[in-house]
Amino acid sequence: MEGESIYEVDSEDGVGADIISTVEFNHTGELLATGDKGGRVVIFQREPESKNEPYIQGEYNVYSTFQSHEPEFDYLKSLEIEEKINKIKWLPQQNAAHSLLSTNDKTIKLWKVTERDKRPEGYNLKDEEGKLKDLSTVTSLQVPVLKPMDLMVEVTPRRIFANGHTYHVNSISVNSDCETYMSADDLRINLWHLAITDRSFNIVDIKPANMEDLTEVITASEFHPHHCNLFVYSSSKGSLRLCDMRASALCDKHSKLFEEPEDPSNRSFFSEIISSVSDVKFSHSGRYMLTRDYLTVKVWDLNMETKPIETYQVHDYLRSKLCSLYENDCIFDKFECAWNGSDSVIMTGAYNNFFRMFDRNTKRDVTLEASRESSKPRAILKPRRVCVGGKRRKDDISVDSLDFTKKILHTAWHPTENIIAIAATNNLYIFQDKVNSEMH
Amino acid sequence: MEVQKEAQRIMTLSVWKMYNSRLQRGGLRLHRSLQLSLVMRSAREVYLSAKLEEDEEGRLGPQPCLGEEGAGQPPLQPAAAASPGPPAPEERAAPADRGNAPGAVDPEPMETQDSSGDAPPAAPAPGAGRRPARGVSLPPPAKASRKRRSSSLDKPGAAEAGLVPTKKARLEAEEEEGERQPQGQDGPFPSLAKVLQTRFSGMLRGGPPKGPEPTPGCRPGDGVLSILVRAVVAF
Numbered sequence: 001m002e003g004e005s006i007y008e009v010d011s012e013d014g015v016g017a018d019i020i021s022t023v024e025f026n027h028t029g030e031l032l033a034t035g036d037k038g039g040r041v042v043i044f045q046r047e048p049e050s051k052n053e054p055y056i057q058g059e060y061n062v063y064s065t066f067q068s069h070e071p072e073f074d075y076l077k078s079l080e081i082e083e084k085i086n087k088i089k090w091l092p093q094q095n096a097a098h099s100l101l102s103t104n105d106k107t108i109k110l111w112k113v114t115e116r117d118k119r120p121e122g123y124n125l126k127d128e129e130g131k132l133k134d135l136s137t138v139t140s141l142q143v144p145v146l147k148p149m150d151l152m153v154e155v156t157p158r159r160i161f162a163n164g165h166t167y168h169v170n171s172i173s174v175n176s177d178c179e180t181y182m183s184a185d186d187l188r189i190n191l192w193h194l195a196i197t198d199r200s201f202n203i204v205d206i207k208p209a210n211m212e213d214l215t216e217v218i219t220a221s222e223f224h225p226h227h228c229n230l231f232v233y234s235s236s237k238g239s240l241r242l243c244d245m246r247a248s249a250l251c252d253k254h255s256k257l258f259e260e261p262e263d264p265s266n267r268s269f270f271s272e273i274i275s276s277v278s279d280v281k282f283s284h285s286g287r288y289m290l291t292r293d294y295l296t297v298k299v300w301d302l303n304m305e306t307k308p309i310e311t312y313q314v315h316d317y318l319r320s321k322l323c324s325l326y327e328n329d330c331i332f333d334k335f336e337c338a339w340n341g342s343d344s345v346i347m348t349g350a351y352n353n354f355f356r357m358f359d360r361n362t363k364r365d366v367t368l369e370a371s372r373e374s375s376k377p378r379a380i381l382k383p384r385r386v387c388v389g390g391k392r393r394k395d396d397i398s399v400d401s402l403d404f405t406k407k408i409l410h411t412a413w414h415p416t417e418n419i420i421a422i423a424a425t426n427n428l429y430i431f432q433d434k435v436n437s438e439m440h
Numbered sequence: 441m442e443v444q445k446e447a448q449r450i451m452t453l454s455v456w457k458m459y460n461s462r463l464q465r466g467g468l469r470l471h472r473s474l475q476l477s478l479v480m481r482s483a484r485e486v487y488l489s490a491k492l493e494e495d496e497e498g499r500l501g502p503q504p505c506l507g508e509e510g511a512g513q514p515p516l517q518p519a520a521a522a523s524p525g526p527p528a529p530e531e532r533a534a535p536a537d538r539g540n541a542p543g544a545v546d547p548e549p550m551e552t553q554d555s556s557g558d559a560p561p562a563a564p565a566p567g568a569g570r571r572p573a574r575g576v577s578l579p580p581p582a583k584a585s586r587k588r589r590s591s592s593l594d595k596p597g598a599a600e601a602g603l604v605p606t607k608k609a610r611l612e613a614e615e616e617e618g619e620r621q622p623q624g625q626d627g628p629f630p631s632l633a634k635v636l637q638t639r640f641s642g643m644l645r646g647g648p649p650k651g652p653e654p655t656p657g658c659r660p661g662d663g664v665l666s667i668l669v670r671a672v673v674a675f
Contacts, residue, residue, distance in 0.1 A: 079467035105466055167470055186470040217471045236471055269450055269482045273475040323446075326479065327453060332472060 020423035022410055026090035026098065029414040032060055032421055033100055034428055035085025039069040041102055043113065043153075044430075058419070060430050064113060064153040069104040081106050087172050091194070094178070099158070101181060105168040108183055110159035110194065118146040164190050164200045171220045177228040184221040184233060191245075203251045204233060204243065219334075220280045230255075232282070232289060238262075238275035240289060240300065258289070258300050260307045270322040270331060278334035283343040284415075290346055292337040295319060297348050299360065312358045312365065315350050317388045317399045330404050338413040338420075349408025352397065353424045354384060370408060370422045370429040381431065444494070447487035454480040 017038030024033050032044040045063035072081040082105055091099040091110075098113040122144040127133050167185035174181040182191050182203070189204035204221075208214055221233035229245045241254035262271060274294035281290045289300040291308075295316055298308035314335075318325060325331040330351070337348040349355045350367075358365045367384045387396040410423040418433035454476045461476070462468055 074467075077467070080465050082466040084466075168466070170471075214470075214474065217474060219471065236474060269447075269479055269486070272478045272482070276471075276475065323450070326450070329457075332475065 016426070018426040020410060020426060020428060021084050022086065022088050023412040023421045023423050023428070024088045024090060024100075025412050025414055025421065026100075027092055027415060029416060029419065031063065031090070031098060032412070032430075033088045033090065033102075034421075034423065035068065035088050035102055036426070037082075037084045039067055039071070039083030039085060039104065041066055041068045041085060041088065041100075041111070041155075044428075058432060064155055066111070066155040068102045068109060068111065069107065072106075074106075086169060089172050089174050089181070091174055092178050101172055101174065103169050103172050103183065106162070106165055108161040108164070108169070108172060108192075109157055110161070111155050112158045113153065113155050116152045116154060117149060119149045120144040121147045159194065159197050161192055161197050161200070164192070170218070171222065173221060173223045173231065175223045175228050176226055180228075182221060182223065182231060184218050186217040189218065189221055189231075189233060189251075201249070203245065203249070205250065205252060219277050222280055222282055224286055225282050225284065226286045232280055234277035234280040234291060236276040237272070238277055238293060240277070240280060240291065242302065256302070256305050258305045258308075260298075266319070268322060270326060273331060274322065279336040281337055281339060283339050284341060285343055288343065290337050290339060292335050292348055294331065294333075294335075297337050297346055297358065299346070310360060312346070312356075314348055314356055315386070317386060321399070325404070328404060330407070333407055333409060335408075336410050338411050340413050340418065341416040347411055347413060347420065349411050349422070351404050351407050352402040353406040353408060354386075355408045355411060355422055368431075370424045370427075370431075441490075441494075444487055444490040447483040447490065450483040451480050451487065454483065 017036065018040075019037040020034050021037050022035040025031070026033070030046050032046075034042050034044075036042070042065045043063045044060040047059045047061060049058060068085055069083040071083045073079070074081055084104055085102050086105065087101075087103050089101045091101065093099075096114070100111050100113070102109055102111060121128075122142050124138060124141055124144075125133055125135075161183070164183060165185040165188070167187050169183050169185050172181060172183045179195075180191055180193050182189055183200075184190075184204075187205065187207040188202055190200040191203045192200045204218070206216070206218065216235045216237045216239075219234045219236055221231060224230035224232070230242060231245070231251075232240055232242045234240050238259065240258035242256040242258070243251035244255045245251060247253070247255060262275065277291045277293050279290075279292045282288070283290065287302060288309075289302065291298050291300065292314075295318060296314055297312045299310040300308045322331060335349050337346060339346055344361055345357055345359050347355060347357045353370045354367050355370060356365060356367050367386065368381045369384050382395075385393065385396045386402070387393070387398055392398070406424065408422055408424050412421045414420070420431050422429040422431065458473060458476050461472055
């Protein structure tokens with residue numbers, strides 16, 4: 001993997017408003033959207049490839065920046081609603097404009113991104129600056145013509161889906177029917193129509209009649225990429241539930257339950273919380289699901305509910321350090337996971353700005369680091385290794401030297417090419433695998 | 441012993457985290473609260489089972505307790521079990537250690553009472569635990585729970601200071617009933633609170649134990665747990 005570009009948003013207030021909280025490629029990979037803790041969305045666009053300057057082709061540059069959400073206050077509960085963008089999802093493109101959904105803890109918004117590169121000139125009633133002309137000076141009529149102008153990207157809010165959630169929204173997912181989408185909070189999942197903002201349908205509700213009986217919450221959810229009636233949601237107990245919306249209006253009863261029995265030899269104070277699934281992603285094929293819990297990533301086959309077909313250890317050396325990780329709150333970190341375009345490689349983040357990739361076919365894995373030193377343009381990323389005692393090679397890093405404040409929670413993989421976007425705190429790294437690209 | 445200490449430490453840490461999570465922007469996170477309560481429950485179970493075994497040994501007389509304790513508990517990670525070796529005989533448990541535990545623990549539950557009222561004040565007096573232990577390194581075991589219960593009520597200005605919520609009466613009623621559930625708010629760990637209350641209401645009701653105490657350090661543990669109960673229910 002080669003280092004490609006690093007984008008850092010300077011933080012004026014220094015309190016972390018620029019910490020990237022979500023990263024998402026659109027369906028073609030031409031656009032990459034990031035959301036941050038300050039409620040801003042930054043969209044990057046890939047430069048078209050040019051034969052004249054092959055070395056700058058494929059670079060992502062800033063396309064547009066806008067403020068998606070602002071901090072709000074719930075007066076009834078005396079609670080502040082954070083403006084942090086939890087998730088961004090692109091809509092499939094249906095015309096010249098691009099649309100995306102962005103959500104904070106409570107409100108989902110639909111934004112339309114349009115380009116303007118021409119403007120009309122030659123109005124009869126207005127002059128160049130837009131002021132009304134003195135009618136007595138108008139002696140002839142002309143037809144306004146469109147003249148080219150500098151590209152202007154406009155982002156406008158088209159829909160605001162508010163008041164749908166009592167608890168904190170953790171995921172949104174656009175249906176393959178391109179008409180509906182779902183939003184999930186800790187206890188409920190709602191189905192919305194993209195054109196209707198004043199009502200939504202509740203399709204999953206796991207709130208117990210008595211909150212004292214609460215044992216699990218919803219942690220992530222996603223629609224099936226091809227079957228518009230199927231969706232999956234993950235729970236804090238480590239289970240996945242596949243639901244079919246054709247079965248009933250309320251999908252509390254799952255069609256399939258994917259759960260792996262806990263290994264009793266790994267039991268500890270923290271067993272329950274490290275089994276919580278922090279992210280679930282369908283494969284592009286729709287046949288598999290990828291889940292991330294605190295220490296592992298697992299691949300599940302939709303046809304087998306009893307256990308995952310593959311389990312990969314992300315950082316098993318942390319298993320003996322769970323108590324310290326509980327003390328410094330790292331045990332609550334929610335890592336995301338991603339498939340590559342062909343579903344042959346999976347990727348997830350870790351600590352010390354490391355991220356891991358697992359090749360499902362060769363069973364090989366690699367640990368890479370997202371850092372400025374290793375990310376100069378066209379620098380090759382060097383595989384890293386964490387040593388857990390025993391003989392230590394040069395450049396190995398020991399478990400105790402890991403920096404737990406540098407965590408890679410959000411990663412995204414281009415839908416078709418080997419380009420990945422890695423969010424490391426307030427830096428965005430984009431890496432390309434030039435070996436496999438067709439540019440050579 | 442080490443296991444018990446570790447479990448107690450984790451319980452304290454969990455309570456402190458629960459309190460802190462209410463102060464952060466965006467309000468209480470249900471998932472986080474649930475996770476904290478799960479850890480606290482695990483720690484509580486370990487603590488109680490270790491304590492029960494200790495009590496039994498105390499009644500039966502000092503015996504090597506390696507096998508029982510080792511088998512009785514779920515295997516703990518090395519970090520949790522501070523010494524991988526066999527647990528020390530109980531006589532070795534320094535009262536100073538146990539005395540320190542309440543002293544160390546108390547400031548944290550005390551802080552919970554400073555939390556302002558964005559919580560539905562369904563909880564009984566968390567302020568009850570506040571006064572007595574401050575400045576007292578090892579409160580007399582027999583008086584610990586009683587003293588805490590009464591002192592905050594009598595303290596002048598306690599109400600103004602917000603130390604004594606108006607639900608004090610409910611606390612005593614709950615302790616008497618031993619079964620009453622905490623008020624059903626959307627509290628994220630009410631099941632834990634309920635279990636703790638029902639479990640410990642008996643202990644609190646029972647008052648000081650009669651007869652020779654195996655170790656003076658045992659009682660402060662009860663006092664600590666009573667504080668923890670109140671602190672949890674306070675949410």
